Amino acid sequence: MSQYDSPKSSRQVKISVAICTWNRSRLLRRTLERLREINVDDRFEWELILVDNNSSDDTQQVINAFSETLPIVSLIETVQGHSASRNRAIEAASGDYIVWTDNDVLVADDWLTSYCDAFIAEPDVAFFGGAIEPWFEPPGCPDWIEATWDKCKSVYAARDLGEQPIELNENRLPYGANFAIRADVQRQYRFDPTLGRVRSGMIGEDETQVLKRIARGGGNGRWVPNAKVQHIIPADRATERYVQSYFVGQGQANVMFGKPSRHRMAAFVDAAFHSLLYRSKRHRTQPDEWVSHLIRSSISWGEFKMHSLKPTATPRSPRR
Incomplete structure (x- = not known):
């Protein structure tokens, strides 16, 4: 049941889900398997934009394997970097909203329907975000990370702002594995190509700076409590x-x-x-x-x- 009480519009919403990927085909396969199971309804249609950023593994074969069961728009971005790939997705997106997630997440069944609830209820809101729960692959979360979770949780993109649809602003933003931006706003605020991960580099901030600029420009945000994802943490990252x-x-x-x-x-x-x-x-x-x-x-x-x-x-x- 929706947590938003505003009247629903009769107009169908189109949603562009975007994932940028580089050499993580094993995790991408799990992400796509879960996306194939999500709930959909007649209030919206959706497309899945997959941007392959020069992968050298079997990413393309994985994408092709899901092409008949998911509404995939497959792209290749030759300029290396997460921001370049995201900007490529923006150019291709045909939706009213762009929902960003990653190649290593498991979305909840009602992830997209929950975002749709929020989009329809508050059409003037510029950006949205939902919870991210880290899930550590076997052998699980090491004791030392559990003992220092408040210090380490940002490393694993843990984000939960509660069960109420509170306002988001410059000082309270969603994280990169689970957020959405109204497409007309997103086209005004592209991702900075000097930021974001390049191959295995660890400089991020690409989505943070976009969201801050939107907020500083007067765009308001909304937390969507039921739009939840799990973030898969491979064992080689629990180190x-x-x-x-x-x-x-x-x-x-x-x-x-x-x-x-x-x-x-x-x-x-x-x-x-x-x-x-x-x-x-x-x-x-x-x-x-x-x-x-x-x-x-x-x-x-x-x-x-x-x-x-x-x-x-x-x-x-x-x-x-």
Whole structure:
């Protein structure tokens, strides 16, 4: 049952679901299997835009295997990078709304119908978002991550703003694996090609900056409680090395966006100091202590790296 009370429109909504992928065919197959099972009704039609960003695995074979059972629009983006792929999807989308998800999620049965409820009930809203629950593949979530979940949950895109359809704004945004933007708004706010992951790189911020620009431009947002997904976490991402790489990317983003950060040599000293503490305490203290040093050192290494690449880095100006 919908959590929105506004009267429904008789006009059918068209939804473009978009997924950008690079060399994750095993997980993509699971995502598509689940999408094949979602609930649909006559209030909307939908298309599934799949953008292959130069995959060298069997991604194309996986996409082809679902072409007769899902409304797939298959594209290839030759410019490497998540943002370039997302902008390619925007160009191809024919829907009234673009719903973004990833190649490693399992959507709830009523995921798309819940978004449709929200779109119809509040047609003036510019962007929407739903919950993301991480699901760790066997052997499951390591004890040290469970013990430090408040520190590590951003690494695994955990997002839950509750069971009420609250307002979203610049300071309260959805995450990249589960959000939607009205298509006319999305075409005004493209993704910055200098941001977003490129191959295995960890600089993100692409969707965050788009959503912030929309909010600063006067666009309002809405949380959609029932539009839920699970985020599959492979075993090779439930590691200290992956947590480290994530926070290195955060440190790089701090410099790119002019956020408070240490200068180059101060970042180096801080990174080296906390790396030493992390290594010395790793097997002698509780996870909460050594994980804090791991995170601090990683952010500082990222800031140092970015300062080294861009010694005169200045804050970026929001663009339409």
